[in-house]
Amino acid sequence: MNDMSQDTYVTDDGRTIGGVVMEMKNITLRFGGVVAIKDISFDIRQGEIRAIIGPNGAGKSSMLNVISGFYNPQEGDVFYKGKKRPPMRPYKVAQQGIARTFQNIALFEGMSVLDNVMTGRLHQSNAGILSQALWKGRAEREEVANREAVEKIIDFLEIQSIRKTPVGRLPYGLKKRVELARALAAEPSILLLDEPMAGMNVEEKEDMSRFILDVNDEFGTTIALIEHDMGVVMDLSDRVVVMDYGKKIGDGTPDEVRNNQDVIDAYLGVAHD
Amino acid sequence: MPDQLVFGMEVFLNGLMAGVLYALVALGFVLIYKASGIFNYAQGVMALFSALTLVGIMEGQVPFGHIINAVFGTEIHHFGWHVPAFAAILLTMGVMVLLAICVQKFVFRHLVGQEPIILFMATIGLAYFLEGVGDLMWGSEIKKLDVGLPQGINSAIDEATLGMFGYGFFIDNLDIVATLIATLLVITLVIFSQYTKQGRAMRAVADDHQAALSVGVSLNFVWVMVWSVAGFVALVAGIMWGTKSGVQFSLSLIALKALPVLMLGGFTSIPGAIVGGLIIGVGEKLFEFAVGPLVGGATENWFAYVLALVFLVFRPQGLFGEKIIERV
Numbered sequence: 381m382n383d384m385s386q387d388t389y390v391t392d393d394g395r396t397i398g399g400v401v402m403e404m405k406n407i408t409l410r411f412g413g414v415v416a417i418k419d420i421s422f423d424i425r426q427g428e429i430r431a432i433i434g435p436n437g438a439g440k441s442s443m444l445n446v447i448s449g450f451y452n453p454q455e456g457d458v459f460y461k462g463k464k465r466p467p468m469r470p471y472k473v474a475q476q477g478i479a480r481t482f483q484n485i486a487l488f489e490g491m492s493v494l495d496n497v498m499t500g501r502l503h504q505s506n507a508g509i510l511s512q513a514l515w516k517g518r519a520e521r522e523e524v525a526n527r528e529a530v531e532k533i534i535d536f537l538e539i540q541s542i543r544k545t546p547v548g549r550l551p552y553g554l555k556k557r558v559e560l561a562r563a564l565a566a567e568p569s570i571l572l573l574d575e576p577m578a579g580m581n582v583e584e585k586e587d588m589s590r591f592i593l594d595v596n597d598e599f600g601t602t603i604a605l606i607e608h609d610m611g612v613v614m615d616l617s618d619r620v621v622v623m624d625y626g627k628k629i630g631d632g633t634p635d636e637v638r639n640n641q642d643v644i645d646a647y648l649g650v651a652h653d
Numbered sequence: 654m655p656d657q658l659v660f661g662m663e664v665f666l667n668g669l670m671a672g673v674l675y676a677l678v679a680l681g682f683v684l685i686y687k688a689s690g691i692f693n694y695a696q697g698v699m700a701l702f703s704a705l706t707l708v709g710i711m712e713g714q715v716p717f718g719h720i721i722n723a724v725f726g727t728e729i730h731h732f733g734w735h736v737p738a739f740a741a742i743l744l745t746m747g748v749m750v751l752l753a754i755c756v757q758k759f760v761f762r763h764l765v766g767q768e769p770i771i772l773f774m775a776t777i778g779l780a781y782f783l784e785g786v787g788d789l790m791w792g793s794e795i796k797k798l799d800v801g802l803p804q805g806i807n808s809a810i811d812e813a814t815l816g817m818f819g820y821g822f823f824i825d826n827l828d829i830v831a832t833l834i835a836t837l838l839v840i841t842l843v844i845f846s847q848y849t850k851q852g853r854a855m856r857a858v859a860d861d862h863q864a865a866l867s868v869g870v871s872l873n874f875v876w877v878m879v880w881s882v883a884g885f886v887a888l889v890a891g892i893m894w895g896t897k898s899g900v901q902f903s904l905s906l907i908a909l910k911a912l913p914v915l916m917l918g919g920f921t922s923i924p925g926a927i928v929g930g931l932i933i934g935v936g937e938k939l940f941e942f943a944v945g946p947l948v949g950g951a952t953e954n955w956f957a958y959v960l961a962l963v964f965l966v967f968r969p970q971g972l973f974g975e976k977i978i979e980r981v
Contacts, residue, residue: 448867450866469866469871470866470867471865471866471869471870471871471872472869472871474866474867474868474869475869479867479868480867481867482863482864482867486861486863486864486867487861487864488856488857488860488861488864488865489860489861490859490860491856491857491860495853495856498853499853499854499857499864499865499868499870500868502850502853502854502857502868502869502870503868503869512848512849512850562868563867566868566869
């Protein structure tokens with residue numbers, strides 16, 4: 381990484397964007413003969429909201445899965461906090477401070493909302509098993525601290541009223557919010573959101589957008605999100621990567637991207653020749 | 654007090670004790686089923702295997718003695734030492750953890766995401782494999798297991814009831830010990846799964862693999878842990894049953910008695926396994942006592958299964974099973 385990338389700047393609305401936390405370098409991902417991602421590079425900076433957009437099948441979700449360790453790319457390197465990251469299993473990636481949500485929601489349906497969010501803090505506790513069982517010393521302090529942090533997030537996302545409800549009984553929009561709460565509970569360095577607005581009505585979309593902005597503003601969380609709905613993304617994000625057919629066709633501020641001819645073509649469906 | 658009632662009380666108490674032993678086996682099933690969705694047919698064989706190993710270690714038997722002798726023409730059977738019971742139990746636990754690691758590494762790791770029926774078939778294979786390995790390692794003759802648990806009639810209860818009803822109850826000391834140990838075991842397991850980080854991780858994995866990965870839980874680690882805990886429960890059950898009726902092949906068949914217990918209690922509930930075990934234990938003993946003479950006896954063979962069948966009709970998720978929530 382060069383020195384330029386470490387520069388910090390202040391956005392129009394007064395948030396400070398720091399240096400590069402994560403850099404993807406020449407990532408190529410293949411499934412058999414199918415190339416899902418072709419030689420893509422981009423970076424994510426501290427404190428920003430970074431969007432990855434593109435039409436369906438562009439390889440956005442694959443890219444998110446590469447970042448979160450669910451897929452390991454055949455070529456290219458991932459740099460995290462300045463260090464090259466070796467191929468890694470998803471749970472290790474999560475332990476390193478990269479939390480995520482899923483497009484199709486992956487929650488613990490049988491557990492209550494509170495328990496679900498508490499699992500987000502699993503790797504925040506280091507007390508010995510005996511200490512935990514006896515509820516003494518370190519375990520007690522950790523559990524109390526964990527509960528406090530979790531309650532704060534639950535308040536923040538306005539899901540206090542359903543704290544004790546089993547997640548299986550919740551409607552779709554609330555489930556999405558609980559999943560966001562669980563990811564936030566891990567106090568991630570980078571929060572990955574896989575189509576946070578998919579399948580929502582306008583009102584729910586507005587709520588979710590507000591929560592994403594608030595999370596970023598309040599906790600300073602770095603957020604990388606995927607969306608295929610361009611309108612939503614342009615209002616939310618600081619910088620946007622545009623993908624099409626596994627390739628990067630644009631990268632920059634929403635305004636830059638909006639005026640990029642390749643991006644317009646991809647979205648309006650100009651014949652590829 | 655009429656004689657029938659007094660006898661009935663004795664039968665009831667003995668039924669409770671028998672129920673505790675059923676519950677012990679059922680517990681092993683519940684643990685693995687909860688955490689991995691695998692119905693572990695091999696649980697009974699695991700109890701047998703752990704009891705065999707325990708006896709073998711205590712007696713200083715040479716593992717795979719028969720094969721070694723056959724191949725090298727030697728005549729070794731024993732190392733010539735005896736290991737104290739407590740140390741032997743610890744060593745056996747080590748063997749069960751090793752077994753858990755192997756089961757995960759060589760079998761279930763390769764079957765992640767497969768249909769439940771395939772996982773079930775794998776455990777049947779595992780059961781026969783383990784049975785064979787147990788025989789090869791320690792021989793197939795019936796063995797006596799004595800880890801120093803008290804056995805025989807409890808004279809205090811005998812005398813007290815003799816004074817009260819004019820008839821002394823026969824309650825086996827071993828059953829009393831088994832009850833105490835089972836209670837302790839269950840309390841430990843509940844605390845473990847509800848209040849520790851590892852327990853929470855276990856419940857997370859049981860619920861959703863992908864979600865568990867995304868919050869930093871290693872599936873492999875949790876599964877090895879679960880199989881180890883199930884191995885530990887199998888060992889406790891193996892010690893109890895082995896002390897009671899000798900370490901022999903039929904020990905593995907107690908797994909079949911655990912099935913109706915599970916249907917009553919629900920496959921996913923630890924308290925369910927306990928209550929289910931007690932109901933079956935008491936139910937079959939009382940039924941045999943009350944109805945047995947009228948129908949020519951031997952009702953204990955089928956009572957539990959019929960009761961389970963009735964439960965399947967009216968409450969398929971069992972007494973304490975997780976409610977089946979369906980959203981359309």
